[in-house]
Amino acid sequence: MAHVATPVAVVTSIDGGLPVGTTVSAFLSLSMNPPMILVSLDKESETLELVTETGRFGVNILSSEQHHAALKFATKNGIGKFHGVRWDIDHDLPRIVGAAGWVACTVDRIVEGGDHMVVLGRVIAAEQHDGEPLTYHRRSFGTHRALETV
Numbered sequence: 001m002a003h004v005a006t007p008v009a010v011v012t013s014i015d016g017g018l019p020v021g022t023t024v025s026a027f028l029s030l031s032m033n034p035p036m037i038l039v040s041l042d043k044e045s046e047t048l049e050l051v052t053e054t055g056r057f058g059v060n061i062l063s064s065e066q067h068h069a070a071l072k073f074a075t076k077n078g079i080g081k082f083h084g085v086r087w088d089i090d091h092d093l094p095r096i097v098g099a100a101g102w103v104a105c106t107v108d109r110i111v112e113g114g115d116h117m118v119v120l121g122r123v124i125a126a127e128q129h130d131g132e133p134l135t136y137h138r139r140s141f142g143t144h145r146a147l148e149t150v
């Protein structure tokens with residue numbers, strides 16, 4: 001799977017003013033009607049715990065300039081992950097400033113998948129900005145380039 005190019009996003013949640021977040025590549029669209037997406041989170045994820053508890057989560061789709069944030073949110077550093085990161089609250093969820101896209105969700109269902117849990121989210125808000133997406137391929141960060149057409 002390291003050879004499959006993916007988007008990079010940070011899944012966030014919050015409880016009592018303390019935000020949590022984790023970097024994910026397992027993020028995709030699921031349904032148009034109703035609008036749904038899914039993310040897959042390791043059973044050991046602290047973010048998964050809060051997503052399950054609160055029944056909601058945010059997906060910050062990172063831009064190519066945010067690879068440092070991708071690495072930061074891929075650690076086990078709790079609230080420390082947000083130090084030095086500009087973020088605010090949108091639909092009661094932590095939203096990272098400057099992300100290429102934003103999706104706010106309520107949890108529709110959580111399905112077990114081996115050592116991960118697949119979280120199906122109902123989209124309650126979505127926004128996108130111009131800018132290059134951050135991608136992950138063969139353990140390196142990159143971005144998308146359109147092929148030249150003849």
Ligand SMILES: Cc1cc2nc3c(=O)[nH]c(=O)nc-3n(C[C@H](O)[C@H](O)[C@H](O)COP(=O)(O)O)c2cc1C
Nearest residue numbers: 022023024025026040041042045046047074075076
């Ligand atoms: C590029 C990249 C993609 C990742 N994708 C996922 C993913 O899809 N699901 C997941 O559970 N962890 C993924 N991880 C690992 C988590 O970010 C990492 O385990 C994190 O420390 C979990 O933090 P938490 O326990 O605070 O939620 C990814 C890491 C990187 C660097």
